[in-house]
Amino acid sequence: MYETFFHLDGTPFQLNPDPQFYFPSKGHRRAFAYLKYGVYQGDGFIVITGEIGAGKTTMVRTLLEELDDEKIVAAQLISTQLDADDLLHSVASAFGLPNQGLSKADLLANVEAFLAEVETSGRRALLVVDEAQNLTPRAMEELRMLSNFQRGSRALLQSFLVGQPELRDILRNPTMTQLRQRIIASYHLGPMDRDETRAYVLHRLKHVGWKGDPQIEDAVFERLHAVTGGLPRLINAVCHRLFLGACMNERHVIGGADLNETINEMRDEIAPEGPLAAAAAGAARGAGPGGAGVVRPFLLSAVVSRLDRIEKSVTNAVRLLEDITGEEAKRPAAGVKPVRMRFGVRPPGR
Numbered sequence: 001m002y003e004t005f006f007h008l009d010g011t012p013f014q015l016n017p018d019p020q021f022y023f024p025s026k027g028h029r030r031a032f033a034y035l036k037y038g039v040y041q042g043d044g045f046i047v048i049t050g051e052i053g054a055g056k057t058t059m060v061r062t063l064l065e066e067l068d069d070e071k072i073v074a075a076q077l078i079s080t081q082l083d084a085d086d087l088l089h090s091v092a093s094a095f096g097l098p099n100q101g102l103s104k105a106d107l108l109a110n111v112e113a114f115l116a117e118v119e120t121s122g123r124r125a126l127l128v129v130d131e132a133q134n135l136t137p138r139a140m141e142e143l144r145m146l147s148n149f150q151r152g153s154r155a156l157l158q159s160f161l162v163g164q165p166e167l168r169d170i171l172r173n174p175t176m177t178q179l180r181q182r183i184i185a186s187y188h189l190g191p192m193d194r195d196e197t198r199a200y201v202l203h204r205l206k207h208v209g210w211k212g213d214p215q216i217e218d219a220v221f222e223r224l225h226a227v228t229g230g231l232p233r234l235i236n237a238v239c240h241r242l243f244l245g246a247c248m249n250e251r252h253v254i255g256g257a258d259l260n261e262t263i264n265e266m267r268d269e270i271a272p273e274g275p276l277a278a279a280a281a282g283a284a285r286g287a288g289p290g291g292a293g294v295v296r297p298f299l300l301s302a303v304v305s306r307l308d309r310i311e312k313s314v315t316n317a318v319r320l321l322e323d324i325t326g327e328e329a330k331r332p333a334a335g336v337k338p339v340r341m342r343f344g345v346r347p348p349g350r
């Protein structure tokens with residue numbers, strides 16, 4: 001709704017990973033270069049990790065749009081807890097191959113024949129696995145097996161593993177030694193710095209025809225970086241609310257006090273463990289720019305977010321143990337709610 005009020009051609013701060021808005025920060029450019037190097041090498045794994053909402057999916061989609069499909073046959077998997085069998089089915093389906101009702105051996109044979117055909121036609125096959133931190137150890141092993149397919153000395157498949165920081169921990173595990181040896185490059189995508197945060201906001205605004213309405217005071221950019229830690233998804237979420245608030249109040253100038261008010265409103269909705277939670281606490285007490293350093297002991301949502309991470313790590317550890325021992329761990333009975341529900345708080349959205 002604020003688009004009309006500010007005469008914009010579209011919504012500048014959406015939460016979907018839309019390549020049209022791609023902003024090449026230093027980190028994004030670097031990660032992008034690694035991926036391009038991988039495409040050029042056509043062999044082994046490239047691993048890109050990054051904080052939640054740092055822009056991994058946006059970057060990968062931007063790359064996939066750029067690739068010349070006369071030369072590269074690319075397939076993308078979004079891994080939500082894929083196990084080994086699901087993985088092979090998903091890979092076959094992502095490359096457009098039949099996969100229903102086939103045995104594992106048939107699936108493997110089909111995928112190999114397809115990859116060989118791609119190679120013969122002078123093209124290269126690329127598999128991108130996003131959210132790879134959710135792959136089970138067995139699924140990782142299947143991926144490694146796929147990367148072993150060769151024609152002469154040429155590998156038939158290049159894979160990108162893209163995921164949140166837990167992916168690094170998973171890959172460090174001793175059971176992953178063989179896969180690790182197939183990694184040709186890895187990069188961790190960090191947040192944007194202060195100048196980039198400003199340039200990022202202006203980039204998104206200009207993309208929707210912004211001509212200075214609303215006017216944004218310098219103090220906003222300073223504080224925005226402090227409260228979001230330079231993470232694009234948080235920047236979008238905060239800016240969206242900031243613009244909405246300005247529109248509701250029929251204002252065409254946005255200043256530091258407006259941002260404080262927005263953060264205060266949002267603190268119970270989005271509160272990552274880091275800067276926004278601290279800033280929310282500061283803003284709640286009327287701290288001006290720079291007040292982000294005053295941290296309330298903790299916010300409930302930060303605790304919830306931490307519990308989520310711990311829960312995920314424990315699940316991964318149990319899976320690894322199951323894999324090593326071949327035994328299946330006892331799961332909690334159906335209907336048992338995760339600890340966080342006792343607080344009655346929604347976990348921070350992604």
Ligand SMILES: Nc1ncnc2c1ncn2[C@@H]1O[C@H](COP(=O)(O)OP(=O)(O)OP(=O)(O)O)[C@@H](O)[C@H]1O
Pocket residue numbers: 014015016017018021022023024025028050051052053054055056057058059163164232233236350
């Ligand atoms: N380089 C960028 N240029 C433009 N927008 C970006 C960029 N990076 C991230 N964004 C925006 O930030 C939001 C989060 O990006 P994205 O979904 O790519 O993050 P992610 O790292 O994949 O997150 P997750 O860890 O949850 O998978 C999206 O709204 C996206 O449009």
Ligand SMILES: [Mg+2]
Pocket residue numbers: 056057058130131
């Ligand atoms: Mg993503």
